[in-house]
Amino acid sequence: MGSREAILAALKKNQPALQPLPDISIASSNSGDLKAKFIQTLTSIGGKVIEVSEPDEIASHISKEFNSSARIVNTVEDLHPKFEAFNPKSDSHDFKNVTLAILKGVFGVAENGAIWITDSNMGDQALPYICEHLALIIKSDSILDKLRDAYDKIGNADYRLGTFLAGPSKTADIEQSLVLGAHGPKSLLVFLINQK
Amino acid sequence: MNTNKTHSELAEQFNRDTKRVDWHDETLWFVRVKRDRAANQIPEWEQLREAASQIKNNVLSNLHDYLLEFERQALLNGIHVHWATDAKEHNEIVHSIIQQHGINHIVKSKSMLTEECGLNEYLHDQGIEVIDTDLGERIVQLANEPPSHIVLPCIHWKKEEISELFHQHLGTPKGNADPKFLTDAARAHLREHFLTSRLAITGVNFAIAETGEFVVCTNEGNADLGVQLADVHIACMGIEKIIPQRKHLGVFLRLLARSATGQPITTYSSHFKKPRAGQEMHIVLVDNGRSKRLASDDFRNALKCIRCGACFNTCPVYRRSGGHSYHTAVAGPIGSILAPGFDMEKNADLPFASTLCGSCSHVCPVKIDIHQQLFNWRQVLVKNGHVNTTKKIGIGAASFILSRPWLYKISGSLVRLFMRAVPSLINNRLNPWYTHREMPKAAPKSFNSWYQTNRKNG
Numbered sequence: 001m002g003s004r005e006a007i008l009a010a011l012k013k014n015q016p017a018l019q020p021l022p023d024i025s026i027a028s029s030n031s032g033d034l035k036a037k038f039i040q041t042l043t044s045i046g047g048k049v050i051e052v053s054e055p056d057e058i059a060s061h062i063s064k065e066f067n068s069s070a071r072i073v074n075t076v077e078d079l080h081p082k083f084e085a086f087n088p089k090s091d092s093h094d095f096k097n098v099t100l101a102i103l104k105g106v107f108g109v110a111e112n113g114a115i116w117i118t119d120s121n122m123g124d125q126a127l128p129y130i131c132e133h134l135a136l137i138i139k140s141d142s143i144l145d146k147l148r149d150a151y152d153k154i155g156n157a158d159y160r161l162g163t164f165l166a167g168p169s170k171t172a173d174i175e176q177s178l179v180l181g182a183h184g185p186k187s188l189l190v191f192l193i194n195q196k
Numbered sequence: 197m198n199t200n201k202t203h204s205e206l207a208e209q210f211n212r213d214t215k216r217v218d219w220h221d222e223t224l225w226f227v228r229v230k231r232d233r234a235a236n237q238i239p240e241w242e243q244l245r246e247a248a249s250q251i252k253n254n255v256l257s258n259l260h261d262y263l264l265e266f267e268r269q270a271l272l273n274g275i276h277v278h279w280a281t282d283a284k285e286h287n288e289i290v291h292s293i294i295q296q297h298g299i300n301h302i303v304k305s306k307s308m309l310t311e312e313c314g315l316n317e318y319l320h321d322q323g324i325e326v327i328d329t330d331l332g333e334r335i336v337q338l339a340n341e342p343p344s345h346i347v348l349p350c351i352h353w354k355k356e357e358i359s360e361l362f363h364q365h366l367g368t369p370k371g372n373a374d375p376k377f378l379t380d381a382a383r384a385h386l387r388e389h390f391l392t393s394r395l396a397i398t399g400v401n402f403a404i405a406e407t408g409e410f411v412v413c414t415n416e417g418n419a420d421l422g423v424q425l426a427d428v429h430i431a432c433m434g435i436e437k438i439i440p441q442r443k444h445l446g447v448f449l450r451l452l453a454r455s456a457t458g459q460p461i462t463t464y465s466s467h468f469k470k471p472r473a474g475q476e477m478h479i480v481l482v483d484n485g486r487s488k489r490l491a492s493d494d495f496r497n498a499l500k501c502i503r504c505g506a507c508f509n510t511c512p513v514y515r516r517s518g519g520h521s522y523h524t525a526v527a528g529p530i531g532s533i534l535a536p537g538f539d540m541e542k543n544a545d546l547p548f549a550s551t552l553c554g555s556c557s558h559v560c561p562v563k564i565d566i567h568q569q570l571f572n573w574r575q576v577l578v579k580n581g582h583v584n585t586t587k588k589i590g591i592g593a594a595s596f597i598l599s600r601p602w603l604y605k606i607s608g609s610l611v612r613l614f615m616r617a618v619p620s621l622i623n624n625r626l627n628p629w630y631t632h633r634e635m636p637k638a639a640p641k642s643f644n645s646w647y648q649t650n651r652k653n654g
Contacts, residue, residue: 003483004279007435010487011260016496019257021440022250024447026243041460092425093391111450112460125472126424129417147461148446156407156442160472164449164465169417172457173332173348175355176223177375182331183383183390184417184464 024148034110034143035192042113045167046180047188051140055079058137058191062100065189066133070099075123076137092126101131105165107142108190109150114164115190116150118157125161129169134185136165140192199523202545207517220352221515227348228509230458231559238450247447249563252500255438256490262405262438263481269408273470276478283313286432286482290315290397291322293430293478299324299395303386305412305419306330307399308346308503309432309482311525312538315397326397327389329418331382338365344519346526347456347505352518386418396422400433400479401502402448406441409469410479413452413462420466430478431468435486436499448502451561455504489537494572498533500562507556507566513549522546529556533569536577544582547573586628605644612638 001009031037039049052058055078062083066072073095074083079102095101103122105115115136119125128134144150154162169184180186199206211217235241255262267277280286286309294302302319304310304326316326316337328337332349336342338361343349350358359373368381398419403410410431412419423429439448445465453459471477489495508514508528519527524535524543529550535543547570556566577583578591597603614621615638623635 002279003281003285006281007279007481007483007487008260008263010483011263011435011490014487014491015259016257016490016493019250019253021254022247024247024251024444026240026247028238028240045459045463096387096391114461114465119472124424126421129420129424146446147450148443151443151446154442158469159467160470162467162469163420164461166461166463166465168463169415170463171331171379171416173330173335173350174353174358174375174378176226176348176351177355179376179379181383182379182416182418183329183386183421 026148028146028148031110031145034145035140037110037145038108038113038143039192041110042108042167042188042190045113046170046178047113047167047190049190049192051192051194053194053196055193058102058135059083061191062102062135066100071097072100072102073098073123073127073131074102075121075127076102076104086123086127088123090124092124092130095124095127095130098127098131100133100135101127102135102137103128105136105138105142105190107144107150107153108138108192109144109147109164111146112164112166114147114150114166116154116162116164118159118163119161120159122161128163128165129184131185132181133187133189134165134168135189135191137191137193140194201523203517203521203523203549204545206521206523207513207549210518210521211516217516217518219354220518223351224509224515227457228506228559231455231506231509232458234454234458234460238454244447244451245561245563248451248502248561249500251439251444251447252562255440256436256496256499258440259435259438259490262440263435265405266403266408266438267481269406270479271408273408274477275408275471276476278478278480280480280482280484282484283482286313286480286484287315287318289480290430290432291319291324293428294319294324294395297395297428299428301325301327301389301393302395302397303327303329303389303393303418303422303426304397305399305414305422306333306349307397307432308526309399309434310397311342312434312484313432313482315432327386327393329386329389329422330414330416331379331418334382334386335361338362342520342525344527345505345508346503346528347508352520390421390425393422394426395428395430396426397430397432398423400431400437401452402445403433403438403479404440404442404445405438407469409442409467410437411445411449411465411467413449413465415459415463417464420464423468427474428476428478429468429471430480432480432482435481435483436501452502452504455506455559455561485538494576495533495537495569497564498530498537498566498569500564501530501534502562504561506559506561510555510559512551512553512555517549522549529566529570530564533566533573536573540577540580541582544577547571547577548583548587605642608642612640612642 171182
């Protein structure tokens with residue numbers, strides 16, 4: 001008998017009588033103004049939020065914040081041709097010197113400041129992690145209240161990689177001192193597009 | 197960890213430096229306070245714990261079917277699925293995948309399962325260089341130590357010591373102990389390894405039966421960077437990490453980081469569903485005693501653990517004895533109920549490394565009855581003869597006296613008499629309870645006789 005069969009046989013023999021799955025539609029308090037809550041939470045975990053009303057404002061903000069020698073890789077069509085367009089033929093390792101990557105997020109979550117993104121918005125799957133700084137763009141009316149609402153929205157969506165990204169990469173492994181920029185981005189810039 | 201010393205002997209070593217013990221204690225309590233603050237912001241916190249607990253109860257009662265469903269979905273997603281009955285088989289599977297690709301240098305993010313299996317030592321003996329990429333884990337790896345905490349691996353290290361360690365191994369200037377400077381140095385050092393490693397190992401926080409995907413949570417982004425720059429991803433998980441459906445993450449991910457560090461969520465909660473074009477993705481499902489434990493009504497619940505570490509941070513014994521005193525991969529209260537299941541004799545001391553205060557059970561996000569299980573283990577250990585002679589004699593004498601009321605009455609007055617007349621008979625080094633403690637003053641008479649008198653008067 002192989003290991004797979006041995007493990008399965010042992011489980012069948014040893015697992016207790018079937019316990020029911022609980023109802024997880026737990027009532028929760030309403031957070032009120034979701035945008036305000038999202039901004040407050042994301043700021044508290046080290047992210048920076050900028051509200052804009054059109055894509056042009058994003059480009060001008062980025063141009064102000066990063067100097068011309070910075071390598072800025074952009075995967076967002078609305079911002080072409082202001083920055084280096086993502087080249088799908090690149091090898092992941094080619095992005096090692098990227099100063100800023102610009103990606104579109106799918107939606108934000110107010111209770112934890114996280115933004116959901118999937119591989120289809122990443123260009124290269126290494127890009128959101130290898131860049132020195134990361135900019136994510138979401139619509140402010142995409143913000144959901146709780147993580148439960150997020151999974152209702154995701155439903156049975158298909159993806160290779162989906163991730164909740166909440167703030168810059170960080171560590172507190174040295175004496176609980178918080179340091180932003182452990183291995184991934186040292187800063188996270190979130191552009192909230194307000195609908196006109 | 198290779199040591200023949202018991203928890204109390206190792207804790208005694210740790211306690212020689214009282215200032216350091218205070219610092220360790222306070223640092224962990226600070227994390228516990230952050231957890232409380234985060235939990236208190238969620239009015240439905242207790243309902244979430246109850247839901248998480250019930251989902252895990254369901255998982256443990258249906259693990260057979262969930263694993264088959266997970267396997268079926270994962271295979272459809274293009275993931276290779278492996279099954280390992282024990283640590284040895286797990287290590288061999290991982291090694292064989294590494295060998296097939298002719299690789300001798302790999303990066304690994306945090307995985308308590310690989311610690312449990314001793315994967316690093318095994319691969320080292322096979323000539324494979326394993327680089328732990330979580331900052332805390334890299335620090336203890338450079339120091340040739342195991343982690344002392346499942347979430348905060350080098351919580352027992354002071355920044356000045358890390359500075360010296362980095363000076364020796366990474367060539368940083370002597371004396372610079374600024375955490376930001378040291379983190380930057382580690383970032384540059386590990387970036388090289390990320391860029392040159394073709395294979396990455398990660399742990400698994402949750403695996404979803406319904407979709408065949410698995411979730412890995414980190415704050416540093418080290419798991420993601422390793423995986424996305426490597427051709428091969430091996431994810432190693434204990435079989436109890438399965439959850440039924442994707443939507444259940446909406447319960448667990450609300451609890452995990454808040455319980456662990458007081459954060460609303462970890463920076464990265466990555467859902468790995470399918471490999472990239474040209475990438476190979478493997479998952480190793482490991483039993484290593486779990487299916488056996490499933491049969492036990494008393495000890496099954498320990499398999500619900502989501503490895504948040506909240507029970508460590510709150511435990512008065514852990515905070516004052518340090519993770520290495522537990523001489524196992526998983527320390528703290530949860531480690532003390534897991535370890536005797538692996539090796540009862542070797543870990544017989546751990547269920548006694550507790551005051552049974554119950555704080556661990558109160559903070560556990562999946563409601564494991566940790567203190568009850570510690571108590572249950574003590575009974576099993578005594579029955580199986582795994583306690584030392586002093587304890588055995590003590591328990592034997594107590595049981596002899598307590599089961600004979602006439603003897604109890606006499607011995608009570610004898611003890612009071614001796615404690616008053618010759619206190620050194622009890623306050624001496626032969627009495628382990630006397631170490632670090634003053635014995636109480638003997639009462640003038642027994643409660644029984646006090647009650648007899650006062651009832652008549654009242």
